[in-house]
Amino acid sequence: MASSSSSSLSRVVVKSSDNNLFVVNKKVASQSQLLKQCIDNMEEKGTNDVILIPLSNVTSNILTLVLEYCEKHADFADDDNNNQELKQWDHEFLKKFDYATLNSLTMAADYMVTKSLLNLCCQFIADSIKDLTVQQIRQIFDIKNDFTPQEEADIKNENAWAFR
Amino acid sequence: MDTKETTENTSSSINSSWSCLPEDLILEILKRLPVKSLIRFKSVCKDWKSIINDPNFGKSKQTHSKTSEYLSSSYIILRSDNSMFTLNLDLNNLAGRKNRERKGYNILCSFNGVLCVHICDTENIFMWNPITDEARLIPSPSGMDLTRIRLIGFGYTFIKLAKLKLSRDMNHDFGVAIKDRHNLFIYDMQNNRSKPDVVEVRENGMILENDHTLLATTGHGRVLIFEKRFGKINWLNDEGIRMEKLLVFDASQGKRFFIEVNNEYCVPYKSGETVYQVVNYVPSLLSPKSL
Numbered sequence: 001m002a003s004s005s006s007s008s009l010s011r012v013v014v015k016s017s018d019n020n021l022f023v024v025n026k027k028v029a030s031q032s033q034l035l036k037q038c039i040d041n042m043e044e045k046g047t048n049d050v051i052l053i054p055l056s057n058v059t060s061n062i063l064t065l066v067l068e069y070c071e072k073h074a075d076f077a078d079d080d081n082n083n084q085e086l087k088q089w090d091h092e093f094l095k096k097f098d099y100a101t102l103n104s105l106t107m108a109a110d111y112m113v114t115k116s117l118l119n120l121c122c123q124f125i126a127d128s129i130k131d132l133t134v135q136q137i138r139q140i141f142d143i144k145n146d147f148t149p150q151e152e153a154d155i156k157n158e159n160a161w162a163f164r
Numbered sequence: 165m166d167t168k169e170t171t172e173n174t175s176s177s178i179n180s181s182w183s184c185l186p187e188d189l190i191l192e193i194l195k196r197l198p199v200k201s202l203i204r205f206k207s208v209c210k211d212w213k214s215i216i217n218d219p220n221f222g223k224s225k226q227t228h229s230k231t232s233e234y235l236s237s238s239y240i241i242l243r244s245d246n247s248m249f250t251l252n253l254d255l256n257n258l259a260g261r262k263n264r265e266r267k268g269y270n271i272l273c274s275f276n277g278v279l280c281v282h283i284c285d286t287e288n289i290f291m292w293n294p295i296t297d298e299a300r301l302i303p304s305p306s307g308m309d310l311t312r313i314r315l316i317g318f319g320y321t322f323i324k325l326a327k328l329k330l331s332r333d334m335n336h337d338f339g340v341a342i343k344d345r346h347n348l349f350i351y352d353m354q355n356n357r358s359k360p361d362v363v364e365v366r367e368n369g370m371i372l373e374n375d376h377t378l379l380a381t382t383g384h385g386r387v388l389i390f391e392k393r394f395g396k397i398n399w400l401n402d403e404g405i406r407m408e409k410l411l412v413f414d415a416s417q418g419k420r421f422f423i424e425v426n427n428e429y430c431v432p433y434k435s436g437e438t439v440y441q442v443v444n445y446v447p448s449l450l451s452p453k454s455l
Contacts, residue, residue, distance in 0.1 A: 103185060110189060126196035134207050143209045155207040
């Protein structure tokens with residue numbers, strides 16, 4: 001930490017797709033590889049100006065959530081990853097959201113290359129759909145059944161144990 | 165009227181929100197599902213079925229092994245009385261349990277979660293994935309004494325062995341080799357036919373090798389398979405004696421040499437235990453039928 005040179009920035013400004021500005025501490029922003037890359041590039045050029053990073057794919061309500069996650073994880077950045085308190089926090093964090101929010105958050109995590117958040121979201125979604133029926137899955141993911149009734153019956157027969 | 169419209173809006177917004185997930189994120193989610201859910205979700209649509217059936221999917225799934233109760237690396241242990249049990253894998257949950265009731269069977273080897281199983285007192289040799297409970301019968305080799313099987317392995321490239329060239333095509337990497345005292349039978353799973361005996365066979369050593377698997381006998385009737393991929397020896401001989409050296413034959417160069425077996429590569433074995441076979445088992449979704 002102390003080694004950072006005087007020319008490096010301590011804060012960046014991130015702009016959401018609906019044009020809201022967020023001032024973000026560099027350590028927090030570094031949780032996102034996308035933001036980190038932007039910062040590194042600018043620092044290489046020796047810029048002393050405040051960097052503005054526009055995120056055209058992320059709305060401000062979702063960006064707020066991503067940054068909340070990054071902030072929490074930046075606090076624990078020096079701890080090892082198995083911190084129980086942090087895990088608990090992660091779980092509580094995701095529990096609050098409906099499917100639509102969770103979905104947008106997953107895409108934002110992917111876009112902003114926040115790997116741990118992406119992992120967390122995917123696992124959370126997997127856990128919440130694992131016991132659903134095939135019909136429910138089709139509904140939720142808006143998937144059209146393109147099997148003939150015979151083909152579908154064959155798959156079910158072959159794998160009957162999984163449907164019990 | 166108003167109410168109805170609201171309902172429709174809500175449901176369509178849920179639908180669209182999920183359906184717009186890009187395919188790579190869907191894949192990330194599927195990877196984290198337990199095997200049982202995946203088997204069920206094969207019938208969601210053709211796309212999902214082909215994703216789940218793809219051998220590469222099964223492999224990438226292994227990297228998420230910590231997240232699912234089924235997907236931990238396990239040992240299947242077969243004792244000399246033919247009772248079978250596992251570490252970290254509860255076969256009671258699997259349809260394959262019916263195989264326990266049979267008179268007896270030998271697990272001959274495993275590769276990527278598929279077991280090669282010989283049902284005792286029959287001519288039947290199956291490739292069987294206990295996780296998906298899919299099985300495929302391997303035509304029994306004629307003129308072989310299956311009670312005296314010396315060696316079985318699968319997962320290597322006999323294209324390479326036949327032509328002494330390396331095939332990079334994964335699809336050619338699967339086959340079954342069965343050896344008794346005198347004969348060697350090689351079955352090409354991919355093309356559904358037997359291959360002529362093109363492998364050097366000697367009483368003192370025989371060898372089959374590809375990028376993943378090295379299969380070797382040494383003198384004194386000892387048989388070992390060394391699976392490079394997992395860095396583990398996955399077969400002990402009848403007495404559970406650990407081998408110290410493995411004969412290696414490099415088919416592409418026609419050279420053979422011994423390698424020392426490092427203890428850290430060995431499967432756990434307590435002396436005095438009546439373990440007959442130990443198979444390092446990594447559950448996967450690989451379908452024997454698709455090999």
